[in-house]
Amino acid sequence: GNSVTQMEGPVTLSEEAFLTINCTYTATGYPSLFWYVQYPGEGLQLLLKATKADDKGSNKGFEATYRKETTSFHLEKGSVQVSDSAVYFCALIVSGGYNKLIFGAGTRLAVHP
Amino acid sequence: DVKVTQSSRYLVKRTGEKVFLECVQDMDHENMFWYRQDPGLGLRLIYFSYDVKMKEKGDIPEGYSVSREKKERFSLILESASTNQTSMYLCASSLTARSNQPQHFGDGTRLSIL
Numbered sequence: 386g387n388s389v390t391q392m393e394g395p396v397t398l399s400e401e402a403f404l405t406i407n408c409t410y411t412a413t414g415y416p417s418l419f420w421y422v423q424y425p426g427e428g429l430q431l432l433l434k435a436t437k438a439d440d441k442g443s444n445k446g447f448e449a450t451y452r453k454e455t456t457s458f459h460l461e462k463g464s465v466q467v468s469d470s471a472v473y474f475c476a477l478i479v480s481g482g483y484n485k486l487i488f489g490a491g492t493r494l495a496v497h498p
Numbered sequence: 499d500v501k502v503t504q505s506s507r508y509l510v511k512r513t514g515e516k517v518f519l520e521c522v523q524d525m526d527h528e529n530m531f532w533y534r535q536d537p538g539l540g541l542r543l544i545y546f547s548y549d550v551k552m553k554e555k556g557d558i559p560e561g562y563s564v565s566r567e568k569k570e571r572f573s574l575i576l577e578s579a580s581t582n583q584t585s586m587y588l589c590a591s592s593l594t595a596r597s598n599q600p601q602h603f604g605d606g607t608r609l610s611i612l
Binding site: 417421427430431478483484489491 | 556605
C-alpha cells in the first residue's frame with residue numbers, strides 16, 4: 386500500500402542551526418510529494434511540493450528534493466528561526482486516487498533562541 | 499488566496515448528540531475532504547467528495563456521515579457523538595482530482611465530547 390514515514394520528533398534546535406527532517410515513502414505509480422506545516426493553533430499550510438523525480442520544491446528557505454531512487458523527500462533548511470517552530474507533515478498523492486493525501490505522522494520542531 | 503472556513507474553532511457537545519461541523523471554500527474547488535487529527539496518529543481521512551452530492555469513504559468513516567448539497571459547502575455529521583470522537587477536525591479542498599493539485603486546509607475545529 387501507499388504510506389509515508391517521517392522521523393520521530395520532537396526535533397530541538399538552536400536558532401541558525403541546520404535542519405533536516407527525514408521522509409521516505411512507499412507508493413504505487415508515481416506520486417506527487419508535499420510538505421505541510423502546522424503552526425500552533427492553526428490548520429495546515431502547504432510549504433512546498435514536487436511532482437516528479439529530481440524536482441526540488443522550495444519556499445521560505447526550506448527545500449526538499451524528490452529522490453525516486455531512495456524514495457525520499459527530506460526537508461532541509463540552512464538556518465532555522467524561532468518562528469519556524471511548528472509541526473511538519475510529509476505527504477503524498479497517488480495519481481488516480483481522487484487527489485487523496487496520505488500523511489506521515491508529523492515531526493514537531495522546536496527552535497530556541 | 500484560497501479560503502477554507504470552518505464554522506467553529508472550538509465545540510463542546512455531549513455523548514449521544516448529533517453534531518454538525520461545517521466547512522465552506524470560496525474557490526470553486528471540486529474536491530473537499532474531512533480529516534481528524536490525533537496525537538501520534540497524524541491526519542486520517544474520514545470522508546471526501548469530488549462533486550456535489552457525491553461522497554466517498556476514507557480510512558475511518560465509522561460513526562460519521564457527510565453532506566455536500568452545494569459545491570462550496572461540505573458538512574461532517576456525527577450521528578451520535580461518542581467520547582472517542584473527541585479530536586481536532588480539519589477540512590480541506592483541492593481544485594481537481596489531478597494528483598499535483600495541493601489541498602488547502604481550514605484552521606480546524608477542536609471538538610470535545612463529554
